[in-house]
Amino acid sequence: xxxxxxxxxxxxxxxxxxxxxxxxxxxxxxxxxxxxxxxxxxxxxxxxxxxxxxxxxxxxxxxxxxxxxxxxxxxxxxxxxxxxxxxxxxxxxxxxxxxxxxxxxxxxxxxxxxxxxxxxxxxxxxxxxxxxxxxxxxxxxxxxxxxxxxxxxxxxxxxxxxxxxxxxxxxxxxxxxxxxxxxxxxxxxxxxxxxxxxxxxxxxxxxxxxxxxxxxxxxxxxxxxxxxxxxxxxxxxxxxxxxxxxxxxxxxxxxxxxxxxxxxxxxxxxxxxxxxxxxxxxxxxxxxxxxxxxxxxxxxxxxxxxxxxxxxxxxxxxxxxxxxxxxxxxxxxxxxxxxxxxxxxxxxxxx
Numbered sequence: 599x600x601x602x603x604x605x606x607x608x609x610x611x612x613x614x615x616x617x618x619x620x621x622x623x624x625x626x627x628x629x630x631x632x633x634x635x636x637x638x639x640x641x642x643x644x645x646x647x648x649x650x651x652x653x654x655x656x657x658x659x660x661x662x663x664x665x666x667x668x669x670x671x672x673x674x675x676x677x678x679x680x681x682x683x684x685x686x687x688x689x690x691x692x693x694x695x696x697x698x699x700x701x702x703x704x705x706x707x708x709x710x711x712x713x714x715x716x717x718x719x720x721x722x723x724x725x726x727x728x729x730x731x732x733x734x735x736x737x738x739x740x741x742x743x744x745x746x747x748x749x750x751x752x753x754x755x756x757x758x759x760x761x762x763x764x765x766x767x768x769x770x771x772x773x774x775x776x777x778x779x780x781x782x783x784x785x786x787x788x789x790x791x792x793x794x795x796x797x798x799x800x801x802x803x804x805x806x807x808x809x810x811x812x813x814x815x816x817x818x819x820x821x822x823x824x825x826x827x828x829x830x831x832x833x834x835x836x837x838x839x840x841x842x843x844x845x846x847x848x849x850x851x852x853x854x855x856x857x858x859x860x861x862x863x864x865x866x867x868x869x870x871x872x873x874x875x876x877x878x879x880x881x882x883x884x885x886x887x888x889x890x891x892x893x894x895x896x897x898x899x900x901x902x903x904x905x906x907x908x909x910x911x912x913x914x915x916x917x918x919x920x921x922x923x924x925x926x927x928x929x930x931x932x933x934x935x936x937x938x939x940x941x942x943x944x945x946x947x948x949x
Contacts, residue, residue: 656683656685656767656768656769656770657685657688657715657719657723657769657770658676658679658680658683658685658686658687658688658769658770658772659687659688659689659690659715659719659720659723659770659771659772660672660675660676660679660687660688660689660690660771660772661689661690661692661693661771661772661773662689662690662691662693662694662702662712663693663697663700663775664693664700664775665700665703665888665907666703666704666707666888666889666892666907666908667888667906667907667908667910667911668775668777668907669702669703669704670704670793670907670911671775671776671777671907672774672775672776673704673710673712673792674776674781674782674789674792675772675774675776675781675782676689676772677782677785677788677789677792678764678781678782678784678785679763679764679772681784681785682764682765683764683765683766686713687713688713688714688715688719689712689713689714689715690714690715690720690771691712691714692720703889706796707795707796707889708792708793708794708795708796709796710792720771722769723749723769723770723771724748724749724750724771725748725749726747726748726749727745727746727747727748729742729745729746730746730748749771750771750772750773751763751766751770751771751772751773752772752773752774753774753775753776755934755935756774756775756777756934756936757775757777757778757929757930757934757936757937757938758778758935758936758937759778759780759781759937761780763776763781764781777907777910777936777937777938778936778937778938779914779938779940780937790915790917793911793915795893798893800890803885803890803893803894806883806885806894807893807894807897809883810861810883810894810897810898811897813859813861814857814858814859815855815857815858815859815899815900816858816859816861816897816898816899817851817855817858817859817860817861817898817899817900817901817902818860818861818862818863818894818895818898818900818901818902818912818913819844819847819848819860819861819862819863819874819876819880819902820862820863820864820891820895820901820902820903820904820906820908820909820912821839821844821862821863821864821865821866821869821870821874821904822837822838822839822864822865822904822905822906822908822909823838823864823865823866823869824865824866826838835930835931837905837930839904839905839926839948840948840949841873841874841875841876842949843926843946843947843948843949844874844876844902845875845876845877846946846947847902847924847946848860848876848877848878848880848902849877850924850944850946851900851902851922851924852877852878854922855899855900855922858899858900859880859881860876860878860879860880860881861880861881861883861894861898862874862880862881862882862883863882863883863884863885863891863894863895864882864884865888865891867882867884870882888908889908891908891912892908892911892912892915894912895908895909895912895913895915895916896911896912896913896915896916896917898916899916899918899921900916900918900921900922900923901913901916901921901923901924902923902924903923903924903925903926903943904926905925905926905929905930905948910925910938913925913943914940922944923940923942923943923944924943924944924945924946925939925943925944925945925946926945926946926947926948927939927945927946927947927948928948
């Protein structure tokens with residue numbers, strides 16, 4: 599008997615239901631292929647508003663951690679997982695329940711609603727070796743690492759792109775920062791729409807942004823201080839960008855855009871007044887929070903980044919197809935190769 603091939607274009611929970619029924623192996627001899635498409639998407643969300651787990655349906659969970667810049671990278675990675683796997687991604691939000699200093703900001707700032715994974719689903723996917731319960735073995739991981747396995751999918755190297763993460767089959771729990779545009783480059787327009795600020799009501803902030811937008815060619819200079827200064831003082835790492843980096847970067851920008859205006863934005867605006875020494879005048883525009891910094895940075899035409907996720911997103915979200923972005927190199931330690939700097943950005947040594 600000839601095989602009847604039915605192509606059903608659905609997405610979301612309906613797709614999961616059809617897939618779970620596995621009609622291809624049913625007595626009717628009907629094979630169902632679930633393909634991406636907008637048809638019935640709205641209906642599926644109305645018909646299946648409740649979260650439920652169907653036996654046999656793969657589940658993807660991404661652990662969300664950190665402050666806003668890191669949250670944005672992890673969320674963009676999760677959307678890429680959905681795009682490539684055509685499976686819904688849920689989020690483990692437990693980090694924010696045990697780390698009150700870091701707050702979940704994606705919904706407040708961008709209006710993004712996150713589907714939270716249940717504890718049961720997390721525990722089903724995150725299997726761990728029973729040897730983790732033995733403190734002596736757990737405290738000597740290097741010696742006993744062959745005993746300490748788990749089912750968590752991690753980045754092999756921090757800030758390095760791993761294409762295999764996007765095509766992992768079956769259930770998966772992802773833990774990492776995933777700081778590379780390469781993960782979500784194919785859906786960059788969607789990500790930019792997701793990261794549109796909700797209505798901003800702060801009149802002072804709006805006036806600052808309007809002032810930037812009225813300039814012919816505003817170029818931001820972003821300087822990251824804060825915790826980087828503390829790390830450098832105790833000789834843990836030196837992630838600070840030297841003044842020489844900004845001298846070279848502003849010189850290059852001035853050669854490209856003679857009529858430009860430099861706008862300096864930092865988490866320590868007072869420090870800039872006496873310490874940022876470049877060959878051109880600049881105006882300091884301050885904000886009260888890092889997310890406001892992103893709001894101001896993206897109002898510029900071009901940018902000189904610090905090695906910061908806030909700075910990265912402020913530059914990436916600039917709505918100028920001809921933008922020129924300069925980034926510090928190395929981004930972190932000199933002996934670490936990272937993929938965080940997009941291919942079309944200009945690298946300048948930060949020392």
